Amino acid sequence: MELHPLILHYSQTTQHDFPLILVVGREPNNDSISDKKLGCYDFDAPQNRRCAFWNVAFSILGKFNGVSTKQIKQELLRRGASPIIFTDAFPNGIKNSVLNKRLIRKSQEKDLLEQVSDIFSHKEIIERTKLILLSGLHDEIFCPFKTLVLEKVKAESHGIEVCCVPFFYPTNTPKITDALNQKAKILLTEGYSSFMQATA
Numbered sequence: 001m002e003l004h005p006l007i008l009h010y011s012q013t014t015q016h017d018f019p020l021i022l023v024v025g026r027e028p029n030n031d032s033i034s035d036k037k038l039g040c041y042d043f044d045a046p047q048n049r050r051c052a053f054w055n056v057a058f059s060i061l062g063k064f065n066g067v068s069t070k071q072i073k074q075e076l077l078r079r080g081a082s083p084i085i086f087t088d089a090f091p092n093g094i095k096n097s098v099l100n101k102r103l104i105r106k107s108q109e110k111d112l113l114e115q116v117s118d119i120f121s122h123k124e125i126i127e128r129t130k131l132i133l134l135s136g137l138h139d140e141i142f143c144p145f146k147t148l149v150l151e152k153v154k155a156e157s158h159g160i161e162v163c164c165v166p167f168f169y170p171t172n173t174p175k176i177t178d179a180l181n182q183k184a185k186i187l188l189t190e191g192y193s194s195f196m197q198a199t200a
Helices: 052-063 069-079 101-107 111-118 138-157 170-179 183-198
Strands: 005-008 020-025 036-043 086-087 131-137 161-166
Touching: 005 183, 020 052, 020 183, 036 052, 036 183, 052 086, 052 170, 069 161, 086 111, 101 131, 111 138, 138 161, 161 170, 161 183
Parallel strands: 005 036, 020 086, 020 131, 131 161
Antiparallel strands: 005 086
């Protein structure tokens, strides 16, 4: 079985200390399973340049900092780091071609809670995380995951803001923006500013 990293960061991000924004999706679009480790994403690879999920994340960051998605990507490339990191609610991937994803998710419901524990076990990442965006996790199947994330944040006094938003797809961008609370918007601005200063 093919493996994928639990948490994806960009290039030299782990070598810095600027605050992070953790974007949580549903599951990877493949048949892989989580290796519970950190790994890198490469948004500039030819096969990834049109990844809608990643591009929306960059566009949202850009929107609250007065820059375009293209400009955000140029800065990340130039600085070799990014304030945005990615993970998923489910550790097992499901291809987009699968019609009844909910049935598969239901059979893997127990994996949600272990996934939260695995994510929060990466203390070096969680201690830097200031904002968690739960993307498209509105189905009741994701409730245990969201509940445990909130419990972890509260119990461990991380001071992380958690915000539920629509799925990161281009046509959802206005709805995503509307779903962000004021604290999340401030953290998107402050996070990018800190990133720019730390990597200057």
